[in-house]
Amino acid sequence: MIRITGVSKKIKKHDVLSNISLNIEGIYGLVGPNGAGKTTLMKILSSLISMNSGKVEIDGEDYTKGKYVKQNKLIGYLPQDFMIYPNITVEEALDHIAILQGIMDKLKRKSTIHKVIKEVNLRGHENKKMIELSGGMRKRVGIAQLLMGDPKILIFDEPTAGLDIEERIRFRNLLRNLGSERTVIISSHIVEDIEFLSTKIGVLKNGKVVFEGSPNELKAHAKGYVWECHVTQDNLGSIMSEKEVVQIMEEEEDISVRFFSVEGDAKAKQVSPRLVDGYLSVVRDVKR
Ligand SMILES: Nc1ncnc2c1ncn2[C@@H]1O[C@H](COP(=O)(O)OP(=O)(O)OP(=O)(O)O)[C@@H](O)[C@H]1O
Numbered sequence: 001m002i003r004i005t006g007v008s009k010k011i012k013k014h015d016v017l018s019n020i021s022l023n024i025e026g027i028y029g030l031v032g033p034n035g036a037g038k039t040t041l042m043k044i045l046s047s048l049i050s051m052n053s054g055k056v057e058i059d060g061e062d063y064t065k066g067k068y069v070k071q072n073k074l075i076g077y078l079p080q081d082f083m084i085y086p087n088i089t090v091e092e093a094l095d096h097i098a099i100l101q102g103i104m105d106k107l108k109r110k111s112t113i114h115k116v117i118k119e120v121n122l123r124g125h126e127n128k129k130m131i132e133l134s135g136g137m138r139k140r141v142g143i144a145q146l147l148m149g150d151p152k153i154l155i156f157d158e159p160t161a162g163l164d165i166e167e168r169i170r171f172r173n174l175l176r177n178l179g180s181e182r183t184v185i186i187s188s189h190i191v192e193d194i195e196f197l198s199t200k201i202g203v204l205k206n207g208k209v210v211f212e213g214s215p216n217e218l219k220a221h222a223k224g225y226v227w228e229c230h231v232t233q234d235n236l237g238s239i240m241s242e243k244e245v246v247q248i249m250e251e252e253e254d255i256s257v258r259f260f261s262v263e264g265d266a267k268a269k270q271v272s273p274r275l276v277d278g279y280l281s282v283v284r285d286v287k288r
């Protein structure tokens with residue numbers, strides 16, 4: 001359990017994080033719009049940058065100065081834009097990192113590399129150059145190098161950004177497996193990405209926590225407010241201006257529109273909220 005209490009961070013006089021308190025456990029989805037402060041918080045947790053005030057405790061131990069992490073290799077962090085050594089092979093890259101991590105015995109390195117390659121499903125790709133890999137595979141190498149240090153906490157900043165649908169699904173499965181034995185924090189501004197993965201969700205907006213709880217609790221935020229109606233192309237403009245529209249789907253005959261409202265509409269029916277509705281209802285100032 002990572003307990004974050006009252007963490008604040010100013011960058012160039014701008015309050016990037018204001019008094020953040022969160023209790024992180026399980027597979028934790030950190031979501032929020034662009035600029036919400038997700039990356040900043042992850043970098044603070046990984047001791048890459050300092051905080052101005054507040055406290056971070058991991059399993060009850062104070063971690064405020066970041067010494068704890070460096071000594072124990074407790075946390076592995078995969079940045080938003082991971083890329084290393086473009087012109088050497090996957091195996092060579094991992095071997096190099098293993099040496100940097102202090103594994104000097106050649107046989108031990110080989111067995112460690114074999115183990116992590118298996119864990120991230122990169123078997124058969126060991127001899128490809130980094131630059132020849134797809135974005136998803138490159139991220140797998142990023143995860144493999146983290147796993148060599150056997151961290152108890154893994155932090156992934158936008159791990160599925162830029163991946164195609166199939167890679168995204170494979171990647172989700174990998175993240176789920178990693179989360180079965182470790183605390184995993186995943187940031188995203190796409191709610192669907194963390195929907196089937198997270199056991200707990202924190203929502204940041206403009207550097208503040210606007211929600212923390214289970215996926216069902218987030219959904220429940222929009223309960224009773226989500227309506228759906230069917231309109232023609234001609235009527236779409238008026239509903240867009242009158243209602244807080246959250247989704248528009250073109251269907252064969254007409255257009256289906258989901259919107260937020262307290263009283264609904266004579267032509268609309270109330271529907272049960274999805275996670276994205278709950279997310280939008282905490283992030284937007286909904287005119288209900
Ligand atoms: N080094 C920096 N210098 C100036 N401003 C910064 C710096 N780092 C972050 N910020 C500002 O802090 C705010 C939060 O940035 P951060 O990258 O943490 O957001 P984010 O939630 O990760 O966004 P995204 O979804 O776009 O990745 C933004 O307004 C950003 O412009």
Ligand SMILES: [Mg+2]
Pocket residue numbers: 038039040080157
């Ligand atoms: Mg970010």
